[in-house]
Amino acid sequence: MGIRSNIDQKTIQQLKEKMEQGLLPQWVITDPDIYQLEVEKIFGKTWQFLAHETELKEPGSYVTRWIVNDPILLVKNKEGKIKAFLNSCSHRGVQLCTADRGNKKTFTCPYHGWSYNLEGDLIGIVAGNKVYGEEMCKTEWRLREIPQVASYQGMIFGNLDPNAEPLDDYLGEMKWYFDLMLGRGDGGMEVRGVPQRWVAKANWKSTAENFAADPYHVQTTHRSTVEMGISPEDPLYAGYGHQVVMKNGHGINVITSATGKARVPFQGMPEEMWPMFEKNLTPEQLDIQSRVTVFVGGAYPNLSFVSPIHGTEGHLHNYLNFRLWRPIGPDHVEVWCWFMIDKAAPEEYKEAAYRGYLGSFGPSGTLEQDDTETWARIVESSKGLMARDKELSYNSVSNYLMGLTNVEPDESFPGPGTAYPTCYTDALSRRLHENWLELISKDLYVKEEV
Ligand code: FES
Ligand SMILES: [Fe+2]
Known part of the structure; x- marks a missing residue:
């Protein structure tokens, strides 16, 4: 079973070779034949x-x-x-x-x-x-x-493939981080408001990678937050911490302050909730919680999340934003964006955190608008003749070389997965795209020659 594809084994082999060198040919971003394979072989088969x-x-x-x-x-x-x-x-x-x-x-x-x-x-x-x-x-x-x-942890998933591995196995090591983010408070999390949704000119691979795997963009794309004095001047500020790469292309960045420690305990959650978190989390999870300022990552293929801190000293708020990138063609996504917060948090804290979220993420959010602009520009430039040259005679490839040869895993990291001692690495991006190629090339049914 399967759609016939114009993508042949020679092309798959060429992509594989380029990706082993840390390069991704640009034509794959919005290619219609690739998109058909993605719909069937990725979205038809994953949770x-x-x-x-x-x-x-x-x-x-x-x-x-x-x-x-x-x-x-x-x-x-x-x-x-x-x-x-x-x-x-x-x-x-x-x-x-x-x-x-x-x-x-x-x-x-x-x-x-x-x-x-x-x-x-x-x-x-x-x-x-x-x-x-x-x-x-x-x-x-x-x-x-x-x-x-x-x-899992209140998150409901569906799968169109009756033979797909169970959700528990699919999420694998990511469950440990879901427990940490979603299961820290008694009663778990709740959705506040309704999911916002809007259409953006973007390819789903770019949006998923941007959120899950690319803290490197933060210091430039979101430069205005530095200029407003909300983020530090240090260009490495979003790189401190660990990037964790997991089975099936899931991953998380545990972003810390420059000291490797958390800016504030429990990301600014109310002090009366700390004993509850200490009761519900393991010593290893608490160790990570004692370091983190921002969690940002994704469950493959198209679910991303960020757990940031917003506000000024004395009025800091933390929440969890989940977002789904629903592809609606090779060059557009419908973004679905949920605000979640610990059920056990005080009502006025929840409301203040929700207001902070609306100012940052979603169609009215300043950070969102920064990112949306860059995603559209990737789509635009992937459509030119030079970018679409499959022979790669113009060398139209994207660069994923960061950390390829100069960053080794940190064995002392307490959480599951392969952890690299910096978030400025393309380790997770490379894993996302390797996973992508594995899935789209599985049982590939190539169009017969006539
Ligand atoms: S009753 Fe639903 S299509 Fe006819
Ligand atoms: Fe961003």
Whole structure:
């Protein structure tokens, strides 16, 4: 099974060789044939984040989401279990539910009025037997279920591949860092507000890499924060700490201050919560927490996160921002952006942190606007004749040489994964793109010569 591709084994071999040298040919960024392979072989087979459990509070709560082009209806059934269906009516395929979220007992199709319950069962056919003669077997026409749904630390994921490895195995070492970020407070995290979403001119590989693996851009792209006195003048400031590379292309940057220690305990969370964190985290996790100023990273392929500190001394706030880069073509992403905070935090702290988040991330956020500009420029310049030359006669390759030969892993780092003693390295970016090539070239079905 698989789409026929214009990408042949010779091309895959050339990409492999370049990537071993720390180079990524620029044509792959927005190439339409590559994009088709990505949709099928990456997004059709990896675990995709759908929602946080606090978005579905009561039985009947639902949200609508997407796995690239597949519309998803996520509901909480009467027993409180999460079910995920293709959000498409079994009769003629119309998108069944067009609202973003809500609470319902049944979903009725706007086209011919077939209706379904929270289990996805077809429970009503307009005019029923009168128009279909014999009673139609309703179970055959129930909503199609998403092949796999699973959650970890309240994060609900779906997978279109029934044979994909379980979510636990897929996340692997990343679970330890999810425990640290999402499981530090009693009751875990909650989503505040609704996920913001907007379309950006960008390729998903660039956005995922920018967030998960590239603290090096911070001192230039976000220069205005230095000029405003929010960030230090030291050009190395986002590089202190460790970059951790994990199985399946997951990774995290544990950014510290120049001393290797945290700027403030527990990233500025209220002091009354510290004993709770100490109770819920392991000594190794607490060791990392005692160093960190900002966590920033990603779960492959397209889920990124940042846990920053905002504010001024005495009014510091920490939160967790998760974002999903949904590809909508080779040169655009729909960004989905969630604000999460410890359920156990005081209400006024949550509100102040939320306001800090809105000023930094999302369409109104200053940091967001800086990044969006650079992603669009990558897309623009990947479309020229020189960049699209697959023979590479113009040497149109992107440079991933940082740390390739001059940075060794730090065995003393207390967390799982391969940790490098700086965040200014392309180690994780290289791993992302190696993973990308492994996935798109797996069982490649090349177009037959005619
Ligand atoms: S398409 Fe849904 S009832 Fe006909
Ligand atoms: Fe950025």
